[in-house]
Amino acid sequence: MSLRHGLLGILAEGPASGYDLAGRFQEVLGMVWPAQHPKIYAELGKLADEGLIEVDSVGARGRKAYRITPEGLAEVRRWLTSTEVDHTMRLQALLRSVFFWLMPADDLRRHLEAEAAYYQRTADFYRELAAAKDRGEYGDSPPTQAIRIAAEAGIRLHQALADWAAWAQTAPLSTDDDPDA
Amino acid sequence: MSLRHGLLGILAEGPASGYDLAGRFQEVLGMVWPAQHPKIYAELGKLADEGLIEVDSVGARGRKAYRITPEGLAEVRRWLTSTEVDHTMRLQALLRSVFFWLMPADDLRRHLEAEAAYYQRTADFYRELAAAKDRGEYGDSPPTQAIRIAAEAGIRLHQALADWAAWAQTAPLSTDDDPDA
DNA sequence: CTCGAACATGTCCTAAGGTACATGTCCGTT
DNA sequence: AACGGACATGTACCTTAGGACATGTTCGAG
Missing domain, CATH: 1.10.10.10 (Winged helix-like DNA-binding domain superfamily/Winged helix DNA-binding domain)
Known part of the structure; x- marks a missing residue:
């Protein structure tokens, strides 16, 4: 709650x-x-x-x-x-990755490219937000400083996912290319 | 679903x-x-x-x-x-960070240290899992290879959060030290 | 042979989240 | 004067998630 x-x-x-x-x-x-x-x-x-x-x-x-x-x-x-922090991280993208071996290699490549692009875009969005805060566009009140910290997490998390999606394309994986089974 | x-x-x-x-x-x-x-x-x-x-x-x-x-x-x-990937990332830790300015500086420092330690531990857990897979302890079937990829995301995401929590301790933030208000 | 741990499946209820539906106001443009 | 878009608040319903409760079995250790 x-x-x-x-x-x-x-x-x-x-x-x-x-x-x-x-x-x-x-x-x-x-x-x-x-x-x-x-x-x-x-x-x-x-x-x-x-x-x-x-x-x-x-x-x-x-x-x-x-x-x-x-x-x-x-x-x-x-x-x-x-109160205890709830560390639950429900990420559908990660759940899907467990089943990558069920995807035809071609679909997987396209999927990872789209994912990498999405995460890169989002990381850049947070980067811009952080830059605006750093330029003082929102003042420097405590709430603004806190949002700056949250934005940093947004940058790092999404960049990590963008890098991961790029890395995943180079990882060894025998995919199942037969969609009729 | x-x-x-x-x-x-x-x-x-x-x-x-x-x-x-x-x-x-x-x-x-x-x-x-x-x-x-x-x-x-x-x-x-x-x-x-x-x-x-x-x-x-x-x-x-x-x-x-x-x-x-x-x-x-x-x-x-x-x-x-x-189907479209649902990119929703519900992270309570991030929601909390937006309100860091409401925490007494001392509590915040302790909180960030505990968070950093937790994420580092979790990143290391995934690192060990990945290493075991790389040593071939689970064979190299397609499902195992896919889990290896998912583990890599676990490593990167949790390491990013551990680094972020450490970074946050150095970020400028005027906290509200008066719990009676 | 007894007892506890792990195996194994389920119901019930509450809380939380999401979509669709419903209503009405104010303001600026044409 | 008419109309569309942004402002503004809510209800109803359905699905999903989570915790509590309930029950019975197999196996190994002592």
């Missing part, structure tokens, strides 16, 4: 509406923790019921901005410092 | 029981695609209903070994070659 803490963490930066939060999860956070607006609105309702957040203001078009409460701030801090 | 394809892929290597599959998912696959036995038994039932696998033999202690059918094999191949 990390979504609630993700929401609390973003709200710790300042008040935001469900729509705002959905946007944030879409752009940057979405690559590391996808969340759709229905889940977000539902979770915000629960957090408000529990007193971890409260309505800050109601604006035009029914916009409801939430503000984190002291209890909510304490809860994110507790999560960050006192 | 990758679990079904994960099961089909393992069964493509040869007949296995739900218990066997749970074991396989626990050891190696578990790090990339966790699955508990209740899910596995349920999915095996569905796969059998759809004719993608069938009961191969019933042994002692109610052991039911399943065998992949030609339709099942075609389905894994279809999944591998004709």
